[in-house]
Amino acid sequence: MTLILGLETSCDETAAAVVEDGGRVRANVISAQHDLHERYRGVVPEIASRAHLERLTPVLRDALDRAGVGFEQLDAIAVGNRPGLIGSLIVGVSAAKALAWSLDRPLIGVDHVQAHLSAAGLAQPPADPPRPAFPALGLVVSGGHTSLYDMDAPLEQTLLGRTIDDAVGEAYDKAAVILGLGYPGGPRLDRLAAQGDPRAHDLPRSTLGPDSLDFSFSGLKTALLYTVRGHPRGRGRDAVFERSADDLTDAQRADLAASFQAAAIDAVMIKLERARRRMVGNGRPPRSLIIGGGVSANSLLRRRAAEWGPPQGLDVFLPDMAYCMDNAAMIAGHAFHLLEAGRVDDLHLPAVASSSE
Numbered sequence: 001m002t003l004i005l006g007l008e009t010s011c012d013e014t015a016a017a018v019v020e021d022g023g024r025v026r027a028n029v030i031s032a033q034h035d036l037h038e039r040y041r042g043v044v045p046e047i048a049s050r051a052h053l054e055r056l057t058p059v060l061r062d063a064l065d066r067a068g069v070g071f072e073q074l075d076a077i078a079v080g081n082r083p084g085l086i087g088s089l090i091v092g093v094s095a096a097k098a099l100a101w102s103l104d105r106p107l108i109g110v111d112h113v114q115a116h117l118s119a120a121g122l123a124q125p126p127a128d129p130p131r132p133a134f135p136a137l138g139l140v141v142s143g144g145h146t147s148l149y150d151m152d153a154p155l156e157q158t159l160l161g162r163t164i165d166d167a168v169g170e171a172y173d174k175a176a177v178i179l180g181l182g183y184p185g186g187p188r189l190d191r192l193a194a195q196g197d198p199r200a201h202d203l204p205r206s207t208l209g210p211d212s213l214d215f216s217f218s219g220l221k222t223a224l225l226y227t228v229r230g231h232p233r234g235r236g237r238d239a240v241f242e243r244s245a246d247d248l249t250d251a252q253r254a255d256l257a258a259s260f261q262a263a264a265i266d267a268v269m270i271k272l273e274r275a276r277r278r279m280v281g282n283g284r285p286p287r288s289l290i291i292g293g294g295v296s297a298n299s300l301l302r303r304r305a306a307e308w309g310p311p312q313g314l315d316v317f318l319p320d321m322a323y324c325m326d327n328a329a330m331i332a333g334h335a336f337h338l339l340e341a342g343r344v345d346d347l348h349l350p351a352v353a354s355s356s357e
C-alpha cells in the first residue's frame with residue numbers, strides 16, 4: 001500500500017489530502033477562502049497567499065487525523081507546484097519541501113491542470129476507484145483552463161485544443177457578475193439556470209471555424225452583457241449602458257442564466273464531438289471520456305456528457321462533486337502515477353506560475 005500526502009495551494013483553496021494507491025481517498029480537507037475575496041469579486045493574490053500561510057498547518061493536521069495516519073506512515077509528499085498564483089504556490093511548495101526533507105520521503109511536483117484529469121479516478125472507501133480505459137478523450141474545464149487532450153495513460157496527455165481567450169469557468173464567473181449574482185459565480189449561475197428557459201435568448205456558440213478544437217468564450221460573455229444592459233455608448237470604463245442589471249426581474253435573470261448556460265455547454269459539447277472524431281480519424285478511437293476541473297460540477301455538462309458518451313462507445317468518467325473544485329486528493333492521486341514512473345523531484349523543485357503545456 002502506498003500512502004501519498006497531497007498539498008494544494010495554487011489559488012484560493014488551501015487543501016491537504018491523503019490518498020492510498022492513487023485512488024482511495026483516506027482524507028480530503030479543503031479550506032476555501034471565498035469569504036475573503038467575495039467583496040473584491042475575484043481572488044486577490046496577496047490575501048490568498050497570506051491565508052494559505054495561516055491555514056496550511058491546521059488543514060494538514062486535520063487531513064492526517066481524518067486519515068488516521070502519522071507522518072511516518074506517508075510514502076511520498078506531493079504538491080501542486082504549477083500553474084497558479086506564484087505567492088500561493090510558494091506556500092504549498094515550501095511546506096512540501098520541509099516535510100519531504102524532514103521525513104526523508106520523495107517529493108513530487110504535480111501540474112495542477114493535469115491533476116484535474118486524475119480526479120475522476122478517486123473514490124472514498126469502501127467504493128472502488130474508477131479506472132478509465134485508454135485511449136481516452138480528456139477535458140479540463142476550470143476557472144483558468146478549457147483544454148482537450150488525447151490521453152494514452154494518466155500521464156500521457158497530448159493537447160488537442162484550448163481556449164484562445166477566457167476559460168469556461170472564467171466566463172461563468174464574469175457572466176455571474178453581469179447578472180449581479182456575486183462571487184464565486186459559476187455554481188450560483190448553474191443553480192439559477194435550472195429555473196429559467198434556455199431558449200429565451202439566442203446567445204452565440206463560438207466554434208472558430210469547421211475544424212478547430214480550440215474554444216472561445218469572450219464573445220458569449222459580451223453578448224450576454226449587451227443583452228442584459230443594452231449597447232454601450234463610449235468604451236471601456238467610460239461606457240454608459242442603456243440599462244442596469246438591477247432592472248431585471250427574477251424571471252428575466254433566470255432566463256438569461258439558462259440561455260448563457262445552454263450556449264456555454266453547447267460550445268463544449270460541439271468541441272467534444274469534434275475531438276472524438278479527430279481521434280477516430282487518427283486511428284485512436286477513444287474508449288473513455290475523462291472530465292475534470294471546477295466546471296465538471298456543472299449540472300448541465302454532467303447530464304449532457306453522460307448522455308452523449310455511451311452511444312459513441314465512450315464510458316464517461318466525471319469526478320465526484322468533492323473532487324471537481326480544486327482539491328489536494330487529485331494532486332496525491334496524480335502523484336501516484338508519477339511515483340510509479342519514477343518521476344520524483346528534489347528540493348530544487350520550483351513554483352511556476354504558468355502551465356507546462
Ligand code: KG4
Pocket residue numbers: 011141142143144145168169170172173184185186187190293294295297298299324325326
Ligand atoms: O478547478 P477550479 O476549482 O479552479 C481552477 O483551477 O480554476 O475551477 C473553478 C471554476 C470557477 O470559475 C467556478 O465558477 C467554476 O469552476 N464552477 C462552475 C460550477 N462550479 C464551479 N462553473 C459552472 N457551473 C458550476 N456548477
Ligand code: ZN
Pocket residue numbers: 112116142143293294325326
Ligand atoms: Zn483547478
